[in-house]
Amino acid sequence: MKSVVLPSYNKNIIRAMLGLKVQDIDPPVPKVDEVVIKIHASPVNPSDIAFIQGTYNIVKPLPAVPGFEASGEVVDAYKNTSDLIGKKVSCFVQNDDFGTWSEYVVANVDDIIILKDEMNMDQAACFTVNPFTAYGLFNIAVLRETKAIIQNAAGSQVAALIRKMALLNDVDVINIVRKQETADKLVSEGVKHVLVDTDENFESQLKDICTSLNPGVAFDAVGGKLAGLMFNALSDDSELVVYGGLSGKSIDGIDVMDVIFRDKIISGFNLIDWKNEMDIEEFNNISEELQDRFIDGTYSTAICGNTSLENVVKGLRAYISDMSKGKLLIVP
Template structure:
């Protein structure tokens, strides 16, 4: 009876386009930028009345949202995706359902969800979103793992799945192995029985980093210099890699190429050295190496409703809840301290960059 009258009200609202007073007395906060530039300068905080969900919409309360390098680049106007301005930054996050629209049956108050769409603007305390744009996740999933599910773990998963036919015992080589994505690659390789050869820059504390990555499941951890002289592929113990994952470029990517099996693919998903990828002509012709790129944003758009996508989420969530896949090193800061998160993300230092995560309380 209560449901019926509420449905009736919503139908009325839809048909007559009537505006009712929102039943939420509280306001919502969000970060907004109206022009591109230095994130610390162009972003301001705004408050607004919390809206009410339409029949197929859901009102959610954000719990945590990471600050990713791509968010910074988007605000700076240096990313290929440029949302219409003014815009709310943030593409990832985990939220709790506060209220569902009258026709929503797949979600209920209290459910944990992550957004399935890009550009939602997760750096805000509340938002109203179509039920179809949310993925329900188990509550036992860690908050950090949930908030950072849709970019790095998915990137690692797809690169390991879609560019080579790998079977247990096969070898994968990657550079920038200590990156957030690199750590996911190591752990997924371990879970799938793949061997990973992980290249990192030499640095103070290299042995500590080596230990950390081996704990995650790395088969080998080598510096760029060590890679040049390595004999790990000489014997019969380790097959040459069938897949290389590159987020560095330049000489480092070239060194990886030298070790690949004929017919293998190198996938580029980042360019931390700011140097292009250089490939000897003979490696293309006589070794049949293939050089490709991967962009998670584009993949998700093209495969939004695909079976592949939901199988991937299911498997990753299962790995995360089974402790086979842990989230990144992180620092949680209150939403109010967003400037600290921005500044630190722009100047990542140290062994393993900590992911800054905005917490909404």
């Protein structure tokens, strides 16, 4: 089968991408509890970019096939899972031997979601990670009963889903992006509170809007100085939830007095831990609810285009130059 193969990690993203090759590798043979999925499409996520740079928390032995998420159809299975053959699925696979930027992938049954028939397979390619992440993060705001949240990297697909959830729950969102063009795009879509962190008045704008809206939760995917500013701008008894490290920088400038005297905390969110903390029935209920929302069009992931396995380098270059445009799908 054809797969994208990464021969070596490289912190320089351009060099890491240029090293990618398409190769024929041995097709997967399912072991106990495993299925083989013929891939419909696999997205490019920030975690994939960090993976090929060797800076993600998953480091596979090389050469490795990148890609952690996909949609497709089960075409083969071990005998204890053979009833799944023919099912349409989304999968999240962090397997050393296979990745989803490929024609086929092998997945453990615990790492697949069986899809409703009406699920669009392009949307399903991006279903196992971001919608559940947005759900888990937004639930923190629900539990804290806050009426406003702050989020950075607000042009991302996770942020777009959080905005949708907030709208349905009457929660205000203070959106922070790094480029004016992303802010303009969000405003043209009707998004209300959008700040650009490179604006010279950004800090005072953030303070002013937080004084008026009293956000009780902030979602940070960036780190660095921005995360510190978001923390300091939160109201009393609040939480900064760190779920990404896009800037590659440590969080900076946290006001110590806020931590000691204003009941403000910092926490981390990791989708896999969140999933492992709940029983399968609870997870399946959330999955059903999210699928229904995708099927009726309430939620969606913006997709900026497709690329073949052979054109992956060209596609990746386009994705990293404008990540807020939407997901690039790799279609074998």
